[in-house]
Amino acid sequence: MTLKVALLGCGNVGSQVARILLDESEELAARIGVPLELTGIAVRNVDAPREGNLPRELFTTDAEALIDGADVVVELMGGLEPAGTLIQRALRRGASVVTGNKALLAARLPELTGAARDGGAELLYEAAVAGAIPILRPIRESLAGDHITKVLGIVNGTTNFILDAMDTHGSQFDDVLAEAQRLGYAEADPTADVAGHDAAAKAALLASLAFHTTFDLENVHCEGITEISADDVAGAAESGMVIKLLAIAERTTDAEGNEGVNVRVHPTLLSREHPLAAVRGAFNAVFVEAENAGELMFYGQGAGGAPTASAVMGDVVSLARGLSAGAGGGGEAQPRPTRALGIEESTTRYSISLEVTDETGVLAEIAGIFARHGVSIETMRQTVTADENGGHARLRFITHSGREAALASTVAEIEQLPVVETVSSVVRVEGK
Amino acid sequence: MTLKVALLGCGNVGSQVARILLDESEELAARIGVPLELTGIAVRNVDAPREGNLPRELFTTDAEALIDGADVVVELMGGLEPAGTLIQRALRRGASVVTGNKALLAARLPELTGAARDGGAELLYEAAVAGAIPILRPIRESLAGDHITKVLGIVNGTTNFILDAMDTHGSQFDDVLAEAQRLGYAEADPTADVAGHDAAAKAALLASLAFHTTFDLENVHCEGITEISADDVAGAAESGMVIKLLAIAERTTDAEGNEGVNVRVHPTLLSREHPLAAVRGAFNAVFVEAENAGELMFYGQGAGGAPTASAVMGDVVSLARGLSAGAGGGGEAQPRPTRALGIEESTTRYSISLEVTDETGVLAEIAGIFARHGVSIETMRQTVTADENGGHARLRFITHSGREAALASTVAEIEQLPVVETVSSVVRVEGK
Numbered sequence: 082m083t084l085k086v087a088l089l090g091c092g093n094v095g096s097q098v099a100r101i102l103l104d105e106s107e108e109l110a111a112r113i114g115v116p117l118e119l120t121g122i123a124v125r126n127v128d129a130p131r132e133g134n135l136p137r138e139l140f141t142t143d144a145e146a147l148i149d150g151a152d153v154v155v156e157l158m159g160g161l162e163p164a165g166t167l168i169q170r171a172l173r174r175g176a177s178v179v180t181g182n183k184a185l186l187a188a189r190l191p192e193l194t195g196a197a198r199d200g201g202a203e204l205l206y207e208a209a210v211a212g213a214i215p216i217l218r219p220i221r222e223s224l225a226g227d228h229i230t231k232v233l234g235i236v237n238g239t240t241n242f243i244l245d246a247m248d249t250h251g252s253q254f255d256d257v258l259a260e261a262q263r264l265g266y267a268e269a270d271p272t273a274d275v276a277g278h279d280a281a282a283k284a285a286l287l288a289s290l291a292f293h294t295t296f297d298l299e300n301v302h303c304e305g306i307t308e309i310s311a312d313d314v315a316g317a318a319e320s321g322m323v324i325k326l327l328a329i330a331e332r333t334t335d336a337e338g339n340e341g342v343n344v345r346v347h348p349t350l351l352s353r354e355h356p357l358a359a360v361r362g363a364f365n366a367v368f369v370e371a372e373n374a375g376e377l378m379f380y381g382q383g384a385g386g387a388p389t390a391s392a393v394m395g396d397v398v399s400l401a402r403g404l405s406a407g408a409g410g411g412g413e414a415q416p417r418p419t420r421a422l423g424i425e426e427s428t429t430r431y432s433i434s435l436e437v438t439d440e441t442g443v444l445a446e447i448a449g450i451f452a453r454h455g456v457s458i459e460t461m462r463q464t465v466t467a468d469e470n471g472g473h474a475r476l477r478f479i480t481h482s483g484r485e486a487a488l489a490s491t492v493a494e495i496e497q498l499p500v501v502e503t504v505s506s507v508v509r510v511e512g513k
Numbered sequence: 514m515t516l517k518v519a520l521l522g523c524g525n526v527g528s529q530v531a532r533i534l535l536d537e538s539e540e541l542a543a544r545i546g547v548p549l550e551l552t553g554i555a556v557r558n559v560d561a562p563r564e565g566n567l568p569r570e571l572f573t574t575d576a577e578a579l580i581d582g583a584d585v586v587v588e589l590m591g592g593l594e595p596a597g598t599l600i601q602r603a604l605r606r607g608a609s610v611v612t613g614n615k616a617l618l619a620a621r622l623p624e625l626t627g628a629a630r631d632g633g634a635e636l637l638y639e640a641a642v643a644g645a646i647p648i649l650r651p652i653r654e655s656l657a658g659d660h661i662t663k664v665l666g667i668v669n670g671t672t673n674f675i676l677d678a679m680d681t682h683g684s685q686f687d688d689v690l691a692e693a694q695r696l697g698y699a700e701a702d703p704t705a706d707v708a709g710h711d712a713a714a715k716a717a718l719l720a721s722l723a724f725h726t727t728f729d730l731e732n733v734h735c736e737g738i739t740e741i742s743a744d745d746v747a748g749a750a751e752s753g754m755v756i757k758l759l760a761i762a763e764r765t766t767d768a769e770g771n772e773g774v775n776v777r778v779h780p781t782l783l784s785r786e787h788p789l790a791a792v793r794g795a796f797n798a799v800f801v802e803a804e805n806a807g808e809l810m811f812y813g814q815g816a817g818g819a820p821t822a823s824a825v826m827g828d829v830v831s832l833a834r835g836l837s838a839g840a841g842g843g844g845e846a847q848p849r850p851t852r853a854l855g856i857e858e859s860t861t862r863y864s865i866s867l868e869v870t871d872e873t874g875v876l877a878e879i880a881g882i883f884a885r886h887g888v889s890i891e892t893m894r895q896t897v898t899a900d901e902n903g904g905h906a907r908l909r910f911i912t913h914s915g916r917e918a919a920l921a922s923t924v925a926e927i928e929q930l931p932v933v934e935t936v937s938s939v940v941r942v943e944g945k
Contacts, residue, residue, distance in 0.1 A: 213803075218655050222831045223824065226826020373533075375820050376813060377813035378811075387805040392655070394657070395654060395658050402654075
């Protein structure tokens with residue numbers, strides 16, 4: 082018995098996966114119990130120059146024929162199409178699929194998991210979230226007998242690199258972004274990273290697995306880090322905190338008490354004591370809270386050819402072991418319908434920084450607005466300054482936990498006060 | 514179809530596992546695809562008072578009859594016997610087994626995995642290492658297509674609590690131990706924890722999984738933390754470091770170039786920048802280095818009834834999904850014979866603190882000994898003091914990486930120098 086593996090795509094990750102399948106075939110056979118055979122690599126142009134010195138006879142442009150003879154299909158082409166149609170074809174024919182295609186998964190998870198169920202096949206995608214970090218399998222299997230209540234993830238290396246550098250060197254966003262681009266940590270067009278879109282796709286996948294449902298991008302509220310200033314980062318540091326771009330998925334209830342799950346991506350203040358605060362540079366980490374397990378964190382490299390290839394190979398070996406042990410696909414229940422709650426229903430804390438005219442009664446006026454909205458203040462820090470236009474004060478409030486809608490309307494009303502010159506920043510706070 | 518689950522033992526963890534199986538049967542059936550039935554709980558005395566308000570008719574003293582009718586056996590009795598014989602019986606009859614019994618596993622892993630292979634059954638034990646932290650499954654499955662080179666684990670909560678408190682408050686070992694005993698973080702007889710025996714059992718299990726072999730306690734070099742003084746901890750802090758009790762398993766070569774794996778437990782100096790340095794209190798974490806995945810860390814609660822029950826239930830659900838999908842046991846290859854290298858063959862760095870008479874030529878004399886043993890010095894710090902007996906100096910050397918045997922003989926020779934009053938501490942160093 083030999084298990085036939087078809088590879089779709091041969092870029093940075095694909096060529097490394099092909100190399101591992103070829104070079105380590107003996108070791109892999111020993112670990113699995115049966116040998117794996119790489120039957121071919123589907124590409125658009127068989128003659129294109131590529132890395133890894135791979136045998137030319139493996140390459141084909143006929144992806145469909147390759148899929149039809151395979152036990153396991155590894156999709157590393159990226160993009161929505163033709164990847165989506167090819168994965169569907171494989172799953173419906175009963176071939177299990179490994180993919181790292183987060184954009185496709187976030188757009189079409191319900192449809193793809195449905196195809197896997199119909200075909201009695203498995204769809205694994207450890208490489209799609211947080212690169213090499215084993216996070217999907219622990220959520221799907223190790224915590225399968227527990228109830229996850231919240232997931233907080235640093236799932237985008239580019240933005241973590243930028244925020245970490247701003248924290249360490251006090252630099253401005255634009256300068257650090259330029260440096261990150263020079264070092265290859267950020268793309269020439271950094272929008273997908275800095276606007277939070279990449280993190281939002283991963284948030285949808287994390288939420289789907291953690292809460293046994295299928296969410297897509299439309300269920301994710303998304304804010305990026307482009308508005309974060311050196312002042313915001315310095316202000317956080319003064320309070321013993323750090324700003325991280327977090328993907329958050331949380332089981333909660335709306336104002337009427339209906340249960341649901343809220344999924345969001347936004348810059349977030351965390352205490353420096355929080356395990357996520359120690360995640361530096363381009364590293365990723367996912368922090369999970371579960372009813373019985375308590376607090377867990379998974380840390381590692383979120384991107385890169387070799388780490389991603391490691392995650393892909395973990396899925397391939399896992400599938401192959403199951404197939405060699407005679408398991409059909411499945412063993413995974415139907416996803417449950419779960420209400421996606423909007424950002425306004427989430428419960429969070431706000432850090433609000435204001436510039437105000439320094440005159441008697443200002444603080445009382447602002448405190449009155451907080452009180453009318455039922456928002457309770459945890460800490461307030463005031464710094465008085467003065468210039469040729471008279472006295473100014475900078476106020477920084479951190480609230481207790483409250484409903485997002487109440488917090489947002491508090492800020493909106495404060496902004497209208499004549500004594501308030503500017504609301505210089507509003508950042509949500511997580512952790513104790 | 515219903516999967517029959519037999520529970521052996523009903524202490525703190527066992528009673529919580531029973532409660533989950535009873536209270537969450539609907540949720541578990543939805544997640545697995547088939548219902549689980551708790552068929553009974555084997556205990557020594559059915560009338561003993563116990564927690565969880567469990568139905569009396571579930572209890573039995575006939576463990577063997579209970580096992581013989583089960584698809585999955587959960588062993589939470591602890592101790593070597595009768596747990597070992599009962600697990601063997603279950604595995605040989607083809608029932609898969611979940612256990613958290615690290616003492617038994619560390620003593621008899623080869624025999625138990627052999628029984629699993631013979632019976633075509635699976636043996637899972639996520640709860641045995643680092644409590645609720647999913648670490649065995651990621652190593653066994655997610656990294657199955659990669660090569661682990663090193664594992665560094667904080668796997669004993671009691672000793673981490675003690676070392677963390679010594680670091681935070683500057684206290685002496687004995688005072689913190691007494692406090693830990695008062696708080697319930699340390700046993701009345703703390704030997705198994707502070708002497709490193711508990712960590713050594715977990716090190717054997719981690720090494721076995723990480724390197725696809727079966728090591729037992731005899732292959733683990735073990736040193737505890739009883740000799741660590743407040744001075745050692747303060748000295749570490751001065752150099753931006755922290756002392757942790759680590760379980761270390763490392764692929765390496767001996768002096769003749771033969772490959773093997775070295776497994777050891779000892780107090781270790783780590784830079785405060787290392788992710789393991791941020792693991793506070795009684796938390797556990799396992800840091801893994803793999804060829805492709807790079808650096809990974811898994812963090813969470815290492816003990817406690819609920820976290821351990823969560824890990825046990827993860828294994829139960831995972832087995833049940835496999836059984837419902839028609840998988841036989843196995844899908845796990847034979848362990849490979851691997852040379853266990855002794856501590857003397859390990860490559861490490863030493864931090865060496867000395868009290869010496871402050872006279873001319875002392876440093877040259879000591880440096881000469883380092884040179885003769887081929888040990889290179891990375892940093893040296895000298896503090897000169899004086900009392901009624903004349904001048905003294907305290908010297909602290911941190912070496913570059915070297916073979917343990919050379920480092921140990923360097924220290925032995927330095928100790929014999931007439932100018933050396935005392936070698937006050939020798940601690941190994943890990944990390945960059």
